[in-house]
Amino acid sequence: MKRFITFLLVFIWGLLAFSQSHDLSGKILSEVNVENIHVINKTQQLFTTTNALGEFTIAVKLQDTLVFSSIQHKPQNVVISESVLKSKTLVVTLEEQINVLDEVSVGKTLTGDLLSDIENTTGEAPINFYDVGIPGYTGKVATQSERRLSQANGEGVAFKTIMLQVLSLNVPVEPILNAISGRTKVLKQHVALEQKSALLHGVKVKFSKMFFELHPLDEDKQNEFFHFCEEDDRFVAICTSNNDLDILQFLEKKYEKYLENLNN
Structure with missing residues (x-):
């Protein structure tokens, strides 16, 4: 009887421990970047991300399912076994996600024979500012709203605008008129909206699939949810901030608030 009770206590203790x-x-x-990989405990609805060395820490129980995913890697699932739980360590090797496009032929097919290929080509090579020895702009191309804002602020002002001055103080008139009329303010708002829209698109592309696996939401509500976050x-x-964990935690809090608003 004592042996049975001892066995039962040990068994119960083992169950509680696991x-x-x-x-x-x-x-x-991985052979590619291992930072900011999403580590999701799908069973307990927990998540974290890896640091620059690919290291992470997350709470688990026996038979929990961990999901590892990122844009650069193929998703991988790992079920927590007794051996993993006892060692409290886990090493996972992820494969690089390679997007292979269908072969596309553009223009004439080249044979490898230089003289033959030159004869088969048509058109002239485009001339750039390097070819003619003049300086050129190599930075980021501004959007239409950004160019309009730049003009409204007097950057790159045309000759006729420069010639208009206020009381010989050598001050361009156009920026002052734009500020008084409110045009500059409106253009700044347009630029901010464009940047915010691009940011929202990036967040949706990167986090939608993973986030809604943990936090189910009807497809017709998902886009509305992201605008609610915006x-x-x-x-x-x-x-x-380029910190995936901060973004995920922010989305999780907004998700709770969004559901609360729907229920109300």
């Missing part, structure tokens, strides 16, 4: 959450330390191995004053600051 049913509790334990912090699991892990490391991602209205938050902290959206731009958080989503430009």
